[in-house]
Amino acid sequence: MDPDEFENILNGDSDTASETHLARLIRTAQAPATTHELAAEDLAVAAFRRSVVLGSAQRRRVFSRLTPLKVAAAAAAFVVVGGGFTAALTHAFARSGATTRPSVSPATQPKTQPNSPRPQIAPSKENNGPAGQQVPSASEQPTNVASGQNKSKKNSKGKHNGQGKGMLVTPGQVGSAMPTSYHGLCLSYSKALTDLQGASAPTTRASKLQTSKQFLQLAESALNRGMTVPEFCSMILGTKVPNPSVPGFGLNSSASTGDGNGSGSSSKTGGQPTGARPGPSGSGNNGGGGGIVSAGVPAKLP
Amino acid sequence: MSQFGIEDFPEILQRAQRGDEAAFRVIYRTYHPGLLRFLRSRLGADAEDVAAEVWVSVTKGLSKFVGDEIDFRAWIFATGRRRMIDLYRRRAVRPQIAQEADVQELSGIAPSEQLEIDEAVAALVEGLTEEQAEIVLLRVLGGFSAKEVGDLLGKSEASIRVTQHRALAKLAEHLKDKA
Incomplete structure (x- = not known):
């Protein structure tokens, strides 16, 4: 076969x-199914029914298990996208603030740049008046502070009223609310002080710095917060800025009683208010101090 | 081939995959007899249990099955073979061809037509080797071609044809002698 x-x-x-x-x-072997062979059909169908029910329940479970994951993924995506958008916005604002600030006068800045991150200071009489008390120069001449309203020097015991009143920005907010230009100014200020520590004569950098409009603005801001410029810059930079009023500082040997927040009274030493840094006019005076700073406010160099 | 398959298999499968019990009954009635006869000739009394396990596996995997009617049939018989081999291992026994004496035991109180079928299946593999018997049964009861049997057993179509030819020649001689 x-x-x-x-x-x-x-x-x-x-x-x-x-x-x-x-x-x-x-x-014969291929004959159709007999009833005997199909006796277990109902059992098989029951198993089929159970698997169908279990399968749909499992699908529901899988879906319900995935739901929190989906929600979490959506939330994460939202955070990432939103965070990136916010960061981009913040960066843009910070940049615009840093670039436009120098051209805007302090008086008009709050009006012209309402969205600026610069700390806004509520106007108050107390802020304007006594601020000058912190900046008496060694030569008893009115210092050229940015406020320009400090004409009287008789209130040497008066309270400094700029300590935090009306300020919208607290020290804790420095990192996010301070103008970025202050950071650079403070850096320059700190460097200038460091230079002065070892110098016998005021450096050109120091002179230029303290006569700049931006620095005056910085000093005004410091005064409005009841701080000295070194303290103010220390707060902004996060590092300690040398304080020329401290005894032992290269240019200043005179003691300072200024506590930096303007609340203390100035004591006179040798007929001069010591609340102010010696900073007498004229280079070479008193060791060539140059008076770069006096109690947180720049004294104009000759 | 129609006696082994379902004419509108894709539709029946789809309905069964959606949970239609009637469609599943059609599938069961079509494939279960051949599977059970195959397992009976190889396992004897344990065939019913193994067949039940096979159908449990089928119901679990039915929704994910993709393929045509031949693939489905091959899936069922391959599952049956795997379960059979598992049982061999569990029992640590070698597969035995059901003898004539076992047919009565297998059929139990089965009707005469069932007995006739069991006898015919037993006669088909009588005197054959294990491999020959499996090939003949898969061809006769499973309705597979030589190539499909080769795919199931992991052998070439030519090898299956040669083995099958020897098996049927031996069977024909045996039947002639009986006659």
């Missing part, structure tokens, strides 16, 4: 006499 004949038998196509018995066996 050749393979093709076997194939025919297996396929049920054989009708020759010799294969009849084998073909009959095969056909």
Whole structure:
């Protein structure tokens, strides 16, 4: 018997006499299902039903498990995108503030740049008046402070009223609210002081710095907060800025009683208010101090 | 081939995958008899349990099944073979061809037609080696072609044809002698 004949038998196509018995066996083996064989059908259907129910429940569970993940992913995406947008905005504002500030006068700045991150100072009489008390120069001449309203020097015992009143920015907010230009000014100021520590004569940098409009603005801001410029700059920079009023500072040997917040009274030493840094006019005076700073307010160099 | 498959298999499968019990019953009635006969000839009394395990596996994997009717049939018989081999290992016994004497035991109180079927299946593999018997049964009861049997057993189509030819020749001789 050749393979093709076997194939025919297996396929049920054989009708020759010799294969009849084998073909009959095969056909019998391939007979339709009997009831006996299908007795377990209901059990199989029950298993099928259970798997369908379990499958749908599992799908629901998977979905419910994924839901918090989806929410978390959406929240993370929102934070990332929103944070990036905010950072970009903040950066843009900081840049615009740093670039435009020098061209704006302090008097008009709050009006012209309402969105500026510069600390806004509520106008008050107390802020303007006594501020000058902190800046008496050694030569008893009115210092050229930015406020320009300090004409009287008799209130040497008067309270300094600029200590925090009306200020919208607290020291804790320095990093985010201070104009970035102050940072640079303070850096320059700190460097100038460092230079002066070892110098016998005021440096050009120091002279230029303290006569600049921006520095006066910085000094005014410091005064409005009841601080000295070194303290103010220390707050902005986060590092200690040398205080020329401290005994032992290269140019200043005179003691200072100024507490920096303007609340203390100035004591006189040698007829001069010591609340102010010696800073007398004229280079070479008193060791060439140059009077770069006096109690936080720049004294104009000659 | 129609006696092994379902004509509108894709639709029936789709309905079963959606949870239609009637469609699943069609599938079960179509494939279970051949699977059970195959397992009975190889496992004897344990065939029912193994067949039940196979259908549990099928119900679990039905929703993910992708393929045509031949693939589905091959999946069922391949699952049956794996379960059968697992049982061999558990029992640590070698597969045995059901003898004539076992047919009565297998059928139990089965009706005469069931007995006739069991006898025919037993006669088909009588005197054959394990490999020959499996190939013949897969071809007769599973309705697979030589190539499909080769795919199931991991052998070439030519090898299956040769083995099958020898098995049927031996069977024909045996039947002639009986006659």
